[in-house]
Amino acid sequence: MSDPTSHLLLDPETIARSIGRLPSLPAIVLDLLQSMEDDSVSSELLAAKISGDQALVARLLRLANSSFYGLQRKVVSIPDAMFVLGLSSVRNLALTAALSDTLGQRSKEGAFDFTAYWRHSVGVALCARALATKFRCSRENAFAAGLIHDIGQLVLSTCFPQHMAAVSDYQKRFDCQTNEAEWAVLGTDHGRLGEALTMSWGFPPALSDAVGGHHDPERLDASSLASLVHLADAITHALDLAGREAELVPRIYPPCWNAAGLSWAESQAIFSEVEQGFNALCDMLSLT
Amino acid sequence: MPDPQSPCPLDLIPPDARLAATVNGADGRIILAAGTPLTPEAIDQLRRSGIATVSLEAPAASADQPESAALARLRQLFRKSAGNPPALDLQRQLAAYRLTAKP
Numbered sequence: 001m002s003d004p005t006s007h008l009l010l011d012p013e014t015i016a017r018s019i020g021r022l023p024s025l026p027a028i029v030l031d032l033l034q035s036m037e038d039d040s041v042s043s044e045l046l047a048a049k050i051s052g053d054q055a056l057v058a059r060l061l062r063l064a065n066s067s068f069y070g071l072q073r074k075v076v077s078i079p080d081a082m083f084v085l086g087l088s089s090v091r092n093l094a095l096t097a098a099l100s101d102t103l104g105q106r107s108k109e110g111a112f113d114f115t116a117y118w119r120h121s122v123g124v125a126l127c128a129r130a131l132a133t134k135f136r137c138s139r140e141n142a143f144a145a146g147l148i149h150d151i152g153q154l155v156l157s158t159c160f161p162q163h164m165a166a167v168s169d170y171q172k173r174f175d176c177q178t179n180e181a182e183w184a185v186l187g188t189d190h191g192r193l194g195e196a197l198t199m200s201w202g203f204p205p206a207l208s209d210a211v212g213g214h215h216d217p218e219r220l221d222a223s224s225l226a227s228l229v230h231l232a233d234a235i236t237h238a239l240d241l242a243g244r245e246a247e248l249v250p251r252i253y254p255p256c257w258n259a260a261g262l263s264w265a266e267s268q269a270i271f272s273e274v275e276q277g278f279n280a281l282c283d284m285l286s287l288t
Numbered sequence: 289m290p291d292p293q294s295p296c297p298l299d300l301i302p303p304d305a306r307l308a309a310t311v312n313g314a315d316g317r318i319i320l321a322a323g324t325p326l327t328p329e330a331i332d333q334l335r336r337s338g339i340a341t342v343s344l345e346a347p348a349a350s351a352d353q354p355e356s357a358a359l360a361r362l363r364q365l366f367r368k369s370a371g372n373p374p375a376l377d378l379q380r381q382l383a384a385y386r387l388t389a390k391p
Contacts, residue, residue: 257374
């Protein structure tokens with residue numbers, strides 16, 4: 001008897017065709033990502049680019065003036081926010097807001113839990129940032145990689161909703177990880193889909209590699225950004241931030257855990273940092 | 289508190305933990321007795337004796353319902369982690385965090 005889900009297998013050509021039909025990201029997102037690898041980037045130029053998107057500006061100023069930062073005076077403009085909060089913070093917040101604005105709009109129908117997706121992504125971004133020095137990565141790259149690590153799930157929900165529903169059914173039936181269900185049903189996983197998407201959108205290679213490799217032990221050498229995201233993903237599942245009843249902590253690849261070498265005090269500090277930052281970011285993104 | 293059924297590495301012993309079972313050296317002599325508080329000095333003594341992991345006492349029964357709920361949820365989250373030592377270490381660290389962190 002043939003496998004009833006075999007017609008759902010996704011081959012690379014089908015994936016590439018579907019990704020090619022997706023809309024482009026706003027230029028501001030790529031500008032923000034690419035500027036992270038450019039030490040000579042001008043904060044004035046970046047501020048001018050962000051300022052061109054009024055919805056983005058409004059969200060950023062709302063967060064900058066939230067109780068999370070506890071500032072003594074009101075931040076009134078993006079250059080002002082860069083002065084008060086620093087270039088890195090503003091860039092990370094802008095990236096978060098721009099990505100969620102752009103990608104969130106396309107995924108509100110069907111079985112896909114958009115809110116849980118973004119809550120998890122924000123948690124992994126914050127956790128990856130907190131772990132970055134343990135992996136000798138920049139905090140900003142770590143944040144960006146964490147934020148987009150599951151972007152392949154948005155590809156599935158947008159381009160292949162029937163496939164995603166079958167994956168969801170499989171996962172409920174066998175109480176397994178999402179990527180395990182995806183391999184069983186689709187013959188690929190959201191990491192590979194996300195990697196194909198980010199490469200097609202021209203993301204920096206290190207970010208695409210982290211997206212593609214975060215569930216793949218063969219690509220998880222202990223010092224890579226993918227390893228950092230792998231561990232941040234597991235910790236975020238364990239912190240139970242997405243709000244999913246069936247949440248499940250994935251297996252952690254031992255070399256990644258050992259590379260982090262977290263002491264008791266460090267792990268407690270990271271849990272606290274992630275949970276505190278999480279509430280502020282979710283408030284900004286209306287994910288509460 | 290950490291799961292008393294799985295050995296806890298010395299580096300991950302939470303504050304206020306106690307030994308669940310007597311620890312003996314290779315020659316059979318007692319290094320630390322069951323119930324000993326695992327102070328930094330006691331942990332050093334274990335380390336000097338070549339002990340890498342110990343079993344911890346289960347936490348005293350608590351009337352505080354939210355604590356029990358938090359630990360039950362952790363067990364549910366880690367329901368597939370058997371045989372994956374890093375995940376079990378993470379579970380211990382989170383259990384201590386859930387019991388000590390302020391809401």
